[in-house]
Amino acid sequence: MRFNLKKIAVLGGATLAGMLAVATGERHASAQFLDQLLGGGSAEPKVERQVPTSREVVQYSFSPIVRRAAPAVVNVYVQRRVQTFSSPFANDPFFRQFFGDAFGQPSERIQSSLGSGVIVSPDGIVVTNTHVIRGRGEAEIRVALADKREFDARVISQDDKTDITVLKIDAGAQTFPTLDFEDSDSLEVGDMVLAIGNPFGVGQTVTSGIVSALARTEVGRHEGQIFIQTDAAINPGNSGGALVDMSGKLVGINTMIFSQSGGSQGIGFAIPSNLVKLYVEGAVEGRPIERPWLGARLETVTRDMADALGLSRVAGAVVARVSDRGPAAEAGLEAGDVIVHVDGFEVADARAVQYRLTTRGVGSTVRLDVIRKGQPQTVELPLIAAPEPGRDDVRNLVGRHPLDGARVSNILPGVADELGIDEAAGVVVVSVRRGSTAARLGFQPGDVIVEIGEAPVANVGDLEALLAGRQRLWSVAVRRADKVFNLQVPG
Template identity: 55%
Template sequence: MKHRRLILGPGVAALALVAISAPVVAQSPVVPAPIAPAAPVDRVPGSEAEVKLSFAPLVRKSAPAVVNVYAARQVPVRTPFAGDPFFEQFFGRGEGRTRRESSLGSGVIVDPAGLVVTNHHVIADAEEVRVALADGREFDAKVLSKDQQADLAVLKIEDDEPFPSIAIADSDTTQIGDLVLAIGNPFGIGQTVTNGIVSALARTHVGVNDVGYFIQTDAAINPGNSGGALVDMRGELVGVNTAIFSRTGGSNGIGFAIPSNMVRAFTDAAREGRPFERPYIGAGFVAVTSDMAEALGLNRPMGALVQMVRRGTPADDAGLREGDVVLSMNGFPVDNPDTLGYRLATAGLGREAEMEVMAGDGKRERVRLALKAAPETPARDLRTLDGRTPFAGATIANLSPRLAGELEMPQTADGVVVTDVERNSPASRLGLRPKDIIASLNGRDVVSTQELEEDAAGERGGWRIEVDRNGQRLVQTVR
């Protein structure tokens, strides 16, 4: 048997002062002899817990609720000669042929009724989804909700018996240094458990989703772990593993998980049969740089600087103004706009948020802001354009905050947006893509779908088209 060495610290001696009635005699001060520190003591472990330190009880509790997710779809197959008129005469374009493409990931059962949460990228564009439990049972799954921006999806499986599930923890109580387990199906080899610690909180600029707020861990996460569980020492879900930082595709000890509070907000919406919506406040924010912080009198770059506020929106009603800096929300510090976006997304609709705001003059105040659903104003007015114009084959709509959310675009965007483009149409040859905003036509700002349709049809000499694509302005002239 191996002996465990326990280091015992030095004891603390208790000193009592006793007062006695006696003459006072002058004496030299007595210097107590130094107490030697207690020597380390070797002893045989006294309990089973000291002999066997194991995560096995946590794994037995949590692992049955972690599942494999299989997604399949049919994708078109084109021959290598597609697009070459000469070879297409002999070999054809290969249209009509398809092949089955499948992907493998992980998921977590968060409700005994069969709600499974996974990553959006695991089941994206899937035509068939199956879930395999750790005990070998397999079920067809229905996709209840999915959101590319949040990189989350909720599946539903059915059975007569309740499923094993994991309770969702409060990720706001998670601390750097906490022990965690990552459970998933890396490389499709079967359920695997790795351990590590929480390496960092509130990681941003990871580039996985628009929330930009992740738990970082050094627990080994590999391809196939996506959608799996990050579990704390209570056996509760603190995150859904979603990405790794790697140059080779394998684990380098830098993995990222979507915090469980975001997972809870997403699954609650799916459980209630509604889409996941982020509150619309009607303001745009930018990060505070070091130069801005110095000018604002802040001791470090922090907060979200209000760049613009739309009239009549919750931000306007709350009194937010351009140049204000949001420092905290509901008692949680706001380090940057990504942090603010996460706090808004997890707060929920129909509530109020309390924000600490620093105005341009340096005064700090607290404001209350209503968290409302995005409005559909103006009405979208979908139109598919035709005729002898460069826009023929494009479906356009008036961009509202609600439509912007559906298209996964910034909710502050406005104008006329392209929602679809027919193949081999004049619009596709022009290079238009979904989510392009038609900013101007022949030097005139485009305000509505009706106006764009009428102006495009009325032009005969040519069209000078300005398009906003992801914040970049593209100009093209068509004769």
Template identity: 50%
Template sequence: MRLAKTGTTGFLVRAALAGLIVLWSAAGFAQTSSSDLRLVPQSEAQIKLSFAPIVKKVAPAVVNVYASRKVVQRQQISPFFDDPFFRRFFGQPGGGFGRPRERVESSLGSGVIISQDGTVITNHHVIKDADKVRVALSDRREFDADIVLMDERTDLAVLKIKADGPFEHVEFADSDNLDVGDIVLAIGNPFGVGQTVTQGIVSATARTQVGVTDFQFFIQTDAAINPGNSGGALVDMAGKLVGINTAIFSRSGGSNGIGFAIPAHMARFVADAADHGGKVQRPWLGATVQMVNSEIAEALSLDRPRGVLVTAVFEGSPAERSGLKVSDLVIAVDGKEVTDPNSFGYRFATKMIGESVEFVVLRGGKEVTLSVPLKPAPESVPRDTRELRSYSPFEGTTVMNLSPAVAEELGIEGLFEGVVIAEVERGSTADRVGLRPGDIIRGVNEQPIESTRMLEAITKAPPRVWQLEIERDGKVSQIILRG
């Protein structure tokens, strides 16, 4: 079984499907025995029950998103070009063969218009690396769109249609009010066949082991979601947006009834960031937490595993100023229960800078309420970004000095000193060596690396042998390479 993001390619063909559901009254259900639960419609109104009014309301706000990018390919020059005989027929090297050739890669997904000015929210992976983005409305009008914001950590992006409105749009629902069993509709463009509607229920409301984004907190639904639905709408029976369809569990690439949507609460947070400077700025806690398993729960005299255990509090951080301490057990954030580090991270990361949030913690068997100020991560040392081009294992990397701000941007927890790799150029020496973004460079040839300036100086005087000390995901590895 594999997890698949739901982007695809294809042509725009309009189609609309809607399911029917027969409802019976709560009173009738209570008075009916288990053998008589199947009831025929009791009135003409019940026979005509349909999701069509919801679809008519929402469908104009769901768009197809076409993303394209140019890829430059260089043909390999044949050794026959060294032969004068063949040059008579095929020209000089660089005169035809061997020239860079451009081709256009395209992808197709879905998006949702969330305001009448044409603001669209979709998935980051739908438009990743795109040079041009175009959206098609349900009435077959097409417009170019600007990319306003891209946030890979949440797999969300915000677009702006390059045309005057007003546009039909959908309102956000409070996704925290969803319950398992609620009926939902998924609207998007699966397999590029055209706009399609599927119906299902909410299967779970807080899936945290999905592995698609840095913030693991998803709505699970059995409404059919297929490739091409990425960025499409998951709506409730009021026609409001409860989630952005993002991924599926699938063996074949098609729907198996296990789909995942990013909650509207997170989507609204990213959309608000686009309205305020075009950059997602998350609050910084300045503490690390860990999962509470059955052994830890027993040691803490808990009846079951719950909450997250604080393992470190950094000096001068909002966590320290609020009074949070190591060994505190955080069980709720602003009244919402947290069950693991992912749900804790989601609840905290979707709060706005400048406000405060209430933690309920268990300390010594008693509940304590703490008010935590929401502040951005500080850049305690200049990041001093440098692109390393000298011949070395680091050729093709972009490196930065670590600080809480850089660590937050790159999704690194608990590491605020040293030099981190921010980018690795594809096909570079660093790429071939196996270095990745997020790797911490702890040492080179037994010399601690304290700054990007120091690392750059070492790469300009390469030794015969490179002994690298690299930290990745909390583990330190030693790598030895020839110079």
């Protein structure tokens, strides 16, 4: 076999010219380029060579993108005063009740943490992660810009479930560089992205990578959490920093890594910009984010479910239960339906459905593509807010009993949807105050109090009455997921 070396040299020149043309924004006619690449045609076109006119032509560089995005990425420093005791037992309130401070005097120390943030409004609105700010004690928040200016900041909105916190820089009428939001739904796997933040506190750092996956839900702790996965290096301190695309726009807020060593393993996760934008707009307008009320319980399709329902793929969300008079029932959803698309977007599991509903927002209508008894169906679902609990439906429990520090509620349809539980008898724990008796005993949001002693608990009124007395031994029956636990605590 003989090779035409002249033709190979020309092809090499044409390929290089094509690459340079792409770098400078030019485009070859596709037919001519393919013909040249495949050796078609009798005449070999002359390759025009030019001296490179810019650095971008000679060497592809992210520097124009970084120059545009980096000024809006800030370092977030948090300091708080916390009390410590010299005795390892002195933090226990029961120990201190009997022995006072005889075995350890309290002292204050400064606890510091750091992370990153992104300025998204010229008047100093900054978005970061809740876990960067969250902690015990009143926090002093300081924001440092890339140009070394520093300002105090305050929290205007905080959400634990999405890990999104919105700050406001206290700087009067000054204006700041910003990053524009990009539609995170426009991302595709393989797209180039940059991660900008302050890893390990060394200062602003830029790393590059690609979008490794979209709509990751398995790594989140809460319903509705969904992530962009990237192999751009993300390390501790990058939390709250920017994930930007090749146009220099914000596509995500870096939030966590998957690592056994604590360092970057090429598996990082970012909150999509569409969800971040929703929370920023709510914070600026001074309104809470209302998660749409579905009025149904969803479960992620498993392999066994797929086999039983005759599905060709192990993907989607099965409607396990439909509440009476809820939006799902009024729209015509039925138990056993499998939701596979929301407004044309494929959904892999139940969390992905909740994310799509949340980003669409209360007041809109979404189209659900479902499989019902093996046949495709379309359902139009109006998105409305869940009914607000009444004053008699919620209690903050305080007293000398195991549930001190727990906020509990009657199991209403909206509450059941929010916490992913069935509408059944009992009272559900909505939240637990840090450091409280309930927290130390391990109570969690979603736990359902079924019995106190041997007396059933039907509503918050029953629960309060049963907790009002003194007991030598408290016995509490708690339903968590599909199991019931009996907790016994000395009175």
